Amino acid sequence: MEEDSIFWKWVSVNTIGIVTETSVYHWTMEGDSQPDKMFDRHQSLLGCQIINYRTDESWHWLLVNGIKAQEGRVVG
Numbered sequence: 001m002e003e004d005s006i007f008w009k010w011v012s013v014n015t016i017g018i019v020t021e022t023s024v025y026h027w028t029m030e031g032d033s034q035p036d037k038m039f040d041r042h043q044s045l046l047g048c049q050i051i052n053y054r055t056d057e058s059w060h061w062l063l064v065n066g067i068k069a070q071e072g073r074v075v076g
Helices: none
Strands: 007-010 015-019 023-028 036-040 049-055 062-070 073-075
Touching: 007 049, 015 049
Parallel strands: none
Antiparallel strands: 007 015, 015 023, 023 036, 049 062, 062 073
């Protein structure tokens, strides 16, 4: 992973979800593993402040929440 982290959150007891400007990774803290890329961020999230990252228990559904100012109000 060569990008800077802009948001991170524990998604399980031993795994961190890491959000960068362009992608989302999961990094398991067991052994000497490297972060695994889960998906690329959607272009609509460019310029957003990331405020949360969630997964379901099986990690089949992954969600990035972001907000930004647009026309004098907060959208996201």
